[in-house]
Amino acid sequence: MATDYDTPRIRPEDEIETDSLEGLKAAEKAEPIIDDTDDGEVVEPLDIPMADLSGEELSGEVIPRQNDEFTCSVCFLVQHRNRIAEDNGEGGYVCVDCA
Numbered sequence: 376m377a378t379d380y381d382t383p384r385i386r387p388e389d390e391i392e393t394d395s396l397e398g399l400k401a402a403e404k405a406e407p408i409i410d411d412t413d414d415g416e417v418v419e420p421l422d423i424p425m426a427d428l429s430g431e432e433l434s435g436e437v438i439p440r441q442n443d444e445f446t447c448s449v450c451f452l453v454q455h456r457n458r459i460a461e462d463n464g465e466g467g468y469v470c471v472d473c474a
Contacts, residue, residue: 460473
């Protein structure tokens with residue numbers, strides 16, 4: 376038997392009248408909405424060790440910038456003077472890494 380693939384196919388959902396409110400409600404009941412976004416993988420929560428650091432204090436000595444050091448005007452890291460790559464003329468230096 377030959378099949379004409381150009382003829383329109385009628386599905387049961389197409390027979391429901393969707394021009395009226397009752398028809399739309401019937402169509403909604405006929406086709407349940409399926410959520411396809413879940414791929415089935417179980418995602419476990421990320422547990423960060425020592426996550427609650429609210430009661431902790433920093434214990435370290437802060438040493439001010441020395442005479443032979445500069446602060447990079449791009450990355451704002453304090454570096455030794457031998458790492459100066461550029462001088463913008465206004466006292467701002469750029470380190471070798473940022474240049």
